[in-house]
Amino acid sequence: MASIRELHKQLIRKERSAVEIAQNALERIQILEPKLHSFLSVTTEQALQQARNVDDRIAAGEEIGLLAGIPIGIKDNMCTKGIPTTCASKILENFVPPYESTVTQKLKDAGAVMVGKTNLDEFAMGSSTENSAYQVTANPWDLTRVPGGSSGGSAAAVASGECSVALGSDTGGSIRLPASFCGVVGMKPTYGLVSRYGLVAYASSLDQIGPFATSVEDAAILLGAIAGYDPNDSTSLNVEIPDYAKSLNPDLHPRGRLRIGVIKETFGEGLDSVVEAAVTKAIEQLQNLGAEIQVISCPRFRYGLPTYYIIAPSEASANLARYDGVKYGFRTPESEDLMSMYTKTRAAGFGAEVKRRIMLGTYTLSAGYYDAYYLKAQKVRTLIKQDFEEAFEKVDVLVCPTAPTTAFKAGEKTENPLSMYLSDLMTIPLNLAGLPGISIPCGFDQNGLPIGLQLIGKVLREDQLFQVAYAYEQSTSWHFQKPPLH
Numbered sequence: 001m002a003s004i005r006e007l008h009k010q011l012i013r014k015e016r017s018a019v020e021i022a023q024n025a026l027e028r029i030q031i032l033e034p035k036l037h038s039f040l041s042v043t044t045e046q047a048l049q050q051a052r053n054v055d056d057r058i059a060a061g062e063e064i065g066l067l068a069g070i071p072i073g074i075k076d077n078m079c080t081k082g083i084p085t086t087c088a089s090k091i092l093e094n095f096v097p098p099y100e101s102t103v104t105q106k107l108k109d110a111g112a113v114m115v116g117k118t119n120l121d122e123f124a125m126g127s128s129t130e131n132s133a134y135q136v137t138a139n140p141w142d143l144t145r146v147p148g149g150s151s152g153g154s155a156a157a158v159a160s161g162e163c164s165v166a167l168g169s170d171t172g173g174s175i176r177l178p179a180s181f182c183g184v185v186g187m188k189p190t191y192g193l194v195s196r197y198g199l200v201a202y203a204s205s206l207d208q209i210g211p212f213a214t215s216v217e218d219a220a221i222l223l224g225a226i227a228g229y230d231p232n233d234s235t236s237l238n239v240e241i242p243d244y245a246k247s248l249n250p251d252l253h254p255r256g257r258l259r260i261g262v263i264k265e266t267f268g269e270g271l272d273s274v275v276e277a278a279v280t281k282a283i284e285q286l287q288n289l290g291a292e293i294q295v296i297s298c299p300r301f302r303y304g305l306p307t308y309y310i311i312a313p314s315e316a317s318a319n320l321a322r323y324d325g326v327k328y329g330f331r332t333p334e335s336e337d338l339m340s341m342y343t344k345t346r347a348a349g350f351g352a353e354v355k356r357r358i359m360l361g362t363y364t365l366s367a368g369y370y371d372a373y374y375l376k377a378q379k380v381r382t383l384i385k386q387d388f389e390e391a392f393e394k395v396d397v398l399v400c401p402t403a404p405t406t407a408f409k410a411g412e413k414t415e416n417p418l419s420m421y422l423s424d425l426m427t428i429p430l431n432l433a434g435l436p437g438i439s440i441p442c443g444f445d446q447n448g449l450p451i452g453l454q455l456i457g458k459v460l461r462e463d464q465l466f467q468v469a470y471a472y473e474q475s476t477s478w479h480f481q482k483p484p485l486h
């Protein structure tokens with residue numbers, strides 16, 4: 001699909017109407033969905049209505065913003081008023097939110113055209129989108145492989161041109177990993193930059209919403225539209241939002257020399273050699289563009305994964321206590337008393353991975369184990385944050401692979417949760433520290449599968465991340481390659 005700026009130009013020059021653009025996206029969805037399964041629901045009528053509104057505004061001579069008339073996919077864990085929001089769980093099968101999440105409200109106000117709600121791992125727990133209770137999404141580059149997770153539906157939809165851009169959520173890597181596996185741009189902003197109001201909570205101290213796009217500029221435009229203070233989210237930051245897209249410059253360091261740190265601990269054992277080669281080449285390219293490259297040690301980076309798998313399930317066990325058959329979604333028809341209603345509802349409503357997390361989290365928060373697990377994990381979280389703080393005294397931006405491998409085969413890791421968890425080794429530490437990160441395409445493996453480069457920024461320096469990502473993107477041609485789909 002054309003870039004946001006290109007579509008915008010076509011709209012204001014009246015070369016194409018918003019309805020035509022929406023119809024094109026909906027047709028593509030219809031053709032590709034039998035193969036991809038990216039969407040849990042396609043909102044045809046609402047999309048065409050939103051597009052007509054944009055066309056009316058253009059016809060009336062009104063000025064429209066960049067996102068007006070742009071087809072967008074929304075991960076199905078963000079509440080959309082009057083439109084089912086399932087979190088890919090049986091327990092929310094019939095849940096129709098009575099309110100709108102802040103991000104989708106902002107997009108509506110900007111005139112964006114939502115074409116549907118995208119598939120995910122149930123409650124965003126997973127790395128392959130195979131934990132969805134409804135369908136398995138395929139990777140557009142190879143239909144036998146996973147798109148990554150948990151926002152796999154959004155990543156596959158954008159990579160295949162079913163929509164122009166999409167939103168995902170990232171608790172431990174769920175935007176960046178699928179972006180890497182599907183060869184698109186995915187950004188997790190600083191914790192608190194984007195409101196979580198209306199995002200169904202997984203692990204509240206880690207969750208952030210962010211953009212998927214086929215270019216850095218499109219991602220920057222989308223983040224600019226959803227970021228900003230929201231009194232409905234108590235962790236929302238009250239800061240000025242820069243115009244991320246406006247300041248993009250193909251020159252890597254328009255204002256002085258840029259220092260980039262390579263995280264030593266992310267290389268070596270466990271890293272696929274083809275990924276290592278591509279990322280090394282990308283770092284050389286950044287050097288060619290004028291960056292000063294340093295090797296940086298983050299010795300406690302490797303504790304990120306075990307720390308995350310204490311903290312995230314603990315928070316999830318508390319957040320998911322609300323699904324008891326009383327207020328939301330599914331309730332078992334077969335219960336003798338209140339207690340059996342609770343237990344039978346939850347036994348039938350949640351999938352295996354969600355139950356595993358609830359049990360883990362309940363255990364680590366229980367009296368007697370709290371100090372040994374949860375409290376200890378919180379202390380290690382602080383140490384991981386300190387590693388980043390020390391690194392950022394020496395450099396402006398950190399770089400490493402987004403994932404240790406390229407997309408794996410569907411079914412390859414479903415029997416072994418630990419091997420699945422390892423996919424997030426390099427993305428999780430950022431969530432623990434609240435830092436922004438972006439994954440951008442940096443090559444292909446021997447099977448033609450995309451490889452992702454992760455850039456990590458200082459708190460609230462999304463502008464700098466976009467700038468480095470943009471300069472790299474403009475000096476390479478990876479983003480011009482499209483998956484072989486018809």
Ligand code: GLN
Pocket residue numbers: 124125126127149150169170171172173174175202312424
């Ligand atoms: N794969 C990680 C998990 O299963 C991260 C998920 C996410 O970022 N939502 O928890």
